Amino acid sequence: MSRLCALPSFVALALVVSAPAFAQTQELENPGVTAAVQDRPYRLLHELDLWFGVLPLDAFYTGIYAQVGYVYHFTDRFAWQVGRGAYGLAARSSLRGELERNFGVQPTANDEVQFFVGSDVMWKPFYGKLAVMNRAVIHGEIHLLAGATLFRFTNSGFRPGINIGGGGRIFVNKYVSFRLDITHNVVLPTGGGTTSFGNVLTVNLALALNFGGND
């Protein structure tokens, strides 16, 4: 009887004793749990950007613009896009003609973005490298943006906006990289007698020239 009572105790003891050993073998047989993060081969400090972009959101026109900007990178993760300025042209869509043709409606003059200037804070949490067809390696990073923009519209004049967005960068070498950003601007209902919020989406591609980061 006493032997029968002791058996569950032995089994429980055997299980408890073997558990740490099992955990150790798990650690020994699974060395991949340690993530080795390599040092960055490309670092940024002073960045000069030459942009080309589009404003695709307005159904009546697509804005096409050129932009220049300067970014100062404090660390590998944080930077300040000190200033950027863009001037745009409007390519009218077929919607105006469609409204006239299909519905007999004559639209009023549309409010179009003429130019805009702004500044942003950049956070760069992702840095990595990609294998291209398992033959070459390219380096890049992903960043998030938040800032403010002052727009000049053709009808309502100057209006401020708050913008959030993000983008990516592919490094060509120490001095040259390509950058793609998408930013959403919420234009505030001030100026020009406007009473509603506006939305301006920007999609832009840049040639970025970097100085001082890797020196």
Next chain:
Amino acid sequence: MHRAILIVCLLVPVFAWGQSELLEAPPSSVNALQDRAYRLQNEFTVMVGFLPSDPYTKGLFAQGGYAFHFNDYFGIQARGAYAVSLPTSLRNQLERDFTVLPTAFSRVLFFVGGDLIFRPLYGKLSVGNRFVVHGEVHLLGGGSGFAFTDGLTPSIRPAIDIGGGGRLFLGKNASLRLDLVNHIVLAAPGSMTGITNVLALNFGLAVNFGGTE
């Protein structure tokens, strides 16, 4: 004799220089590519998406799909989506102020299709220099059938699809996927309508079986 000595003096350092070039091969020219940590084979996707390009109607859709990956670079997928439409302020204004009938506006009802998947880029990213995440970039090309309706009459139109996207791996069996595809919708046979572009932006969860095992 002097000429021969001069030639020997010039040639010997050239050979030595050539050997040192071989011995000191620039290390930057060698790329060490690690094996992929995650591989795909049978992939089921559940996605939600947005159709932003119609000025009169914005669409929200749910999509399910299956992809078979032949190797690390190529795969095929089949997908089907059902969409609900939201009228824009322009459409509301036309209906309210200009008495345009709601049946004047065609909207996407559902669409099904298939694509070739080309995945040339695979990589890993450090997150805040603390964690490593794996991901890949892919391109898509294929065809779709689109069902449109104006509220009364449905119509089916073929489309050509081109697009791309990215994937972040959560583990061996799960990943997050973001796709952006432009559907070039052709005219229905015998119809007077022209080519229409339907842009689809979708995001979802992919469940993978068989690849990394």
